Amino acid sequence: MKRKLFYADVYLQRDMTKVVNVAKDELEKWYVTLEETVFFPTGGGQPHDIGKINEVVVFDVEEIDGEIRHYIAEPLLEVGEAVEMEINWQRRFDFMQQHTGQHLLTASFVELYGIQTTSFHLGKELVTIDLDVKKVTDEQLLEVEKRANQIILENRPIETKWVNKEELATYPLRKKVAVEEDIRLVIIPDFDYNGCGGTHPSSTGQIGTLKILDTEMQKGHVRVHFVCGNRVLDQLHRKQKTLQEVTHLLSASEDGVVNSVKVLLDNGKKHEKTLDEAQQQLLNYEVKEIVGDMKEGTTSIERVFQQRSIQQLQKLARLIVTEATTSQLIFIAENDGLLQIVLARGTDNQTNMKQLIAQILPLINGKGGGSETFAQGGGATDQTGEQLLEKIHAF
Numbered sequence: 001m002k003r004k005l006f007y008a009d010v011y012l013q014r015d016m017t018k019v020v021n022v023a024k025d026e027l028e029k030w031y032v033t034l035e036e037t038v039f040f041p042t043g044g045g046q047p048h049d050i051g052k053i054n055e056v057v058v059f060d061v062e063e064i065d066g067e068i069r070h071y072i073a074e075p076l077l078e079v080g081e082a083v084e085m086e087i088n089w090q091r092r093f094d095f096m097q098q099h100t101g102q103h104l105l106t107a108s109f110v111e112l113y114g115i116q117t118t119s120f121h122l123g124k125e126l127v128t129i130d131l132d133v134k135k136v137t138d139e140q141l142l143e144v145e146k147r148a149n150q151i152i153l154e155n156r157p158i159e160t161k162w163v164n165k166e167e168l169a170t171y172p173l174r175k176k177v178a179v180e181e182d183i184r185l186v187i188i189p190d191f192d193y194n195g196c197g198g199t200h201p202s203s204t205g206q207i208g209t210l211k212i213l214d215t216e217m218q219k220g221h222v223r224v225h226f227v228c229g230n231r232v233l234d235q236l237h238r239k240q241k242t243l244q245e246v247t248h249l250l251s252a253s254e255d256g257v258v259n260s261v262k263v264l265l266d267n268g269k270k271h272e273k274t275l276d277e278a279q280q281q282l283l284n285y286e287v288k289e290i291v292g293d294m295k296e297g298t299t300s301i302e303r304v305f306q307q308r309s310i311q312q313l314q315k316l317a318r319l320i321v322t323e324a325t326t327s328q329l330i331f332i333a334e335n336d337g338l339l340q341i342v343l344a345r346g347t348d349n350q351t352n353m354k355q356l357i358a359q360i361l362p363l364i365n366g367k368g369g370g371s372e373t374f375a376q377g378g379g380a381t382d383q384t385g386e387q388l389l390e391k392i393h394a395f
């Protein structure tokens with residue numbers, strides 16, 4: 001099978017050929033092979049083409065054992081049939097822009113800083129390369145981006161050559177070529193010489209532009225996120241929309257937006273602190289009120305609350321038994337179909353709270369536990385807090 005068609009110098013979006021075979025693969029999926037193909041199969045970090053053979057949709061293209069398989073949903077093509085192939089050009093051209101942009105970015109890192117690229121990923125939205133370093137500076141990123149865009153602006157030709165091993169030796173290759181024969185060299189004159197089986201436009205200007213978006217640490221390497229061509233415009237649209245919404249929400253200018261967010265966060269922290277203090281004061285009042293309500297000569301405190309967090313009740317209980325050391329208390333909170341219980345005793349009280357909670361929990365099908373001085377638990381039940389208290393009195 002001839003495969004060089006998808007490397008044609010002109011942008012071959014459609015062409016005629018003949019069906020060689022229609023078959024099912026080991027997963028029972030239908031595919032066809034063709035005499036020649038314009039479809040690029042997954043490889044070299046570049047995703048496969050999609051498109052049509054006659055009117056039959058090709059949703060995947062893979063090279064398996066030297067055979068290029070065009071996957072189709074139904075076997076609607078016949079062996080020997082003359083067919084027209086058509087690839088989804090928008091998708092292909094986007095991949096060509098991103099992939100070739102990666103050549104430029106990688107070569108720029110090598111040229112300016114001797115930094116090598118260890119891997120490349122071309123995703124649906126973002127494109128990344130992993131660099132063989134632990135750190136890059138903002139200045140390095142700016143310079144590399146500038147260099148790549150300069151090569152784009154110069155609109156240098158992108159040439160491809162099939163060479164043998166001897167011819168290969170005469171070129172200043174960026175990295176060692178993995179294959180031994182039928183080596184395809186991709187040349188951006190005086191900039192990048194690289195063995196590559198991917199698809200590229202015929203000149204650097206068609207990449208449009210390259211923008212680095214972000215970096216992150218990934219398994220000890222710096223990962224650089226970038227986009228090329230139309231994706232730059234897509235990103236700009238999205239980021240501009242987000243920025244616009246944020247500036248409107250904050251009534252801030254674009255330059256002032258960072259400061260506005262800082263002020264907002266600072267205010268949030270201040271409010272949180274004020275709220276904490278106010279809650280603490282309220283708890284102190286509540287402690288005084290509950291302790292004040294204790295009848296003389298009694299030690300038992302029982303209360304039912306609505307919609308109180310167990311953390312708050314624990315805090316309140318601790319404050320009370322510290323204040324009233326002879327007391328023992330039962331707090332029950334009714335929280336959305338849950339009964340939550342806090343038991344506590346002061347240092348001058350001998351009631352075993354661990355034992356008490358173990359007696360209470362079966363009444364509400366609940367879970368919990370604690371120590372002899374402090375225990376808690378809860379369960380889902382349709383009983384009210386008061387009903388539970390009555391049952392506890394009957395112990």
Ligand SMILES: [Zn+2]
Pocket residue numbers: 099100103186196197198199200
């Ligand atoms: Zn390439």
